[in-house]
């Protein structure tokens with residue numbers, strides 16, 4: 001049958017009316033109103049109305065139109081987008097019903113796990129609670145937030161400084177890739193007891209594949225990734241993702257196998273050993289550590305730590321290099337502070353932090369301005385819940401509009417200016433935390449690696465600026481692409497070219 005344009009048009013109108021009526025009829029029995037929001041089409045919701053290059057910009061634009069809480073539909077999934085800081089904090093901290101996880105790419109991710117979600121990032125309920133508690137405790141005991149963690153970060157940073165010295169005066173384009181290997185190594189040592197050489201081709205390939213996969217996923221599918229249908233159609237990003245997951249799975253399985261073969265009860269060497277000990281002693285069938293479930297969860301957690309540990313910190317570091325090159329006067333101030341407080345005869349350490357308020361303020365401004373995860377990682381409701389007069393049916397997606405909050409003129413006054421001073425006390429001597437800066441989210445699911453990430457950002461920024469001046473390559477007209485991010489769900493800088501100049505020799 002050949003479909004004419006008027007017929008197709010008519011079908012769309014009928015479907016829209018049907019959708020409108022059934023949407024009204026399906027209004028939950030739950031008390032409370034449904035937040036306002038943009039009109040959507042049946043099956044695909046608001047996906048076609050979204051900015052496909054920068055999907056988060058649609059969420060920001062709708063917030064201006066519909067207010068601090070509105071609803072939208074991504075395919076068949078309803079999401080409420082929250083732009084009010086107080087509400088985000090209350091919902092994510094106080095109400096357990098909001099602590100579920102909406103995984104927009106569930107259809108893609110489950111290729112890895114036979115239809116079930118694993119690890120800390122993607123699980124919910126008892127499994128998530130037990131795994132999160134275990135992970136936080138184990139990583140803390142092995143050094144999270146303690147001086148041993150500083151040692152691990154500094155070991156990697158030492159190699160980065162040598163690498164920068166070896167590249168002195170030469171154009172460098174792969175800052176992010178190099179940082180990714182260094183930051184993942186610190187996590188890797190804690191988790192598996194091993195580290196890669198930073199120039200090891202295998203680890204360089206894994207981190208590069210991950211970045212490329214993320215780029216292709218967002219480029220290839222845009223918000224369409226929310227449509228389950230897409231996984232049957234296939235596109236380049238999906239193929240890359242499949243390959244990447246297969247490679248990771250093979251790597252992590254061999255690491256776990258090696259640990260099993262050399263495991264000694266009661267003497268855990270690292271995170272993997274501790275997890276195996278938990279599996280060995282678990283008798284509770286409901287537990288995430290029980291037998292085969294435990295083995296799969298272990299791989300899931302390793303994957304979470306590998307990906308979360310490398311990607312977000314290295315992306316933020318790559319923004320930091322871009323800001324330092326774009327705002328040389330900021331870089332100069334930072335270096336003057338370090339020269340005065342630390343000098344150049346020793347490394348900057350975490351104990352210098354309270355005495356380096358401008359450096360701390362610069363990092364906070366970099367986190368605000370880059371807003372790498374513009375709508376955080378979406379949550380979903382675990383039960384029906386009414387909150388502030390609004391009805392949240394079970395499994396409603398919830399996104400915190402972090403970008404909107406980080407760029408709110410009401411909160412920041414001049415959000416579009418890059419101005420570290422906004423985090424300083426009026427006399428400029430003390431760093432002041434700002435409650436509206438939430439790059440790590442807030443509440444029960446707040447980033448599990450925040451302490452490590454903050455330590456990494458501080459030690460890398462302070463020590464690199466102490467030793468090197470960073471500027472765009474003056475011989476390359478394309479060295480400075482500006483501050484606009486690459487298209488995608490996660491905001492990362494476009495490729496730029498910098499040169500390093502040793503300040504101390």
Ligand code: HEM
Pocket residue numbers: 120121122132187304305308309310312313316372373376377378379439440441442444445446447448449450452453
């Ligand atoms: C600059 C660096 C980082 C940023 C901006 C960042 C940001 C975030 C955000 C926004 C979330 C979602 C929180 C929510 O659902 O409300 C998250 C979750 C998470 N992050 Fe990070 N992260 C960073 C580094 C790290 C590192 C270094 C690790 C581990 C070594 C890590 C591990 C995790 C884990 C396991 C979760 C899941 C928490 C849960 O669902 O309970 N992150 N992160």
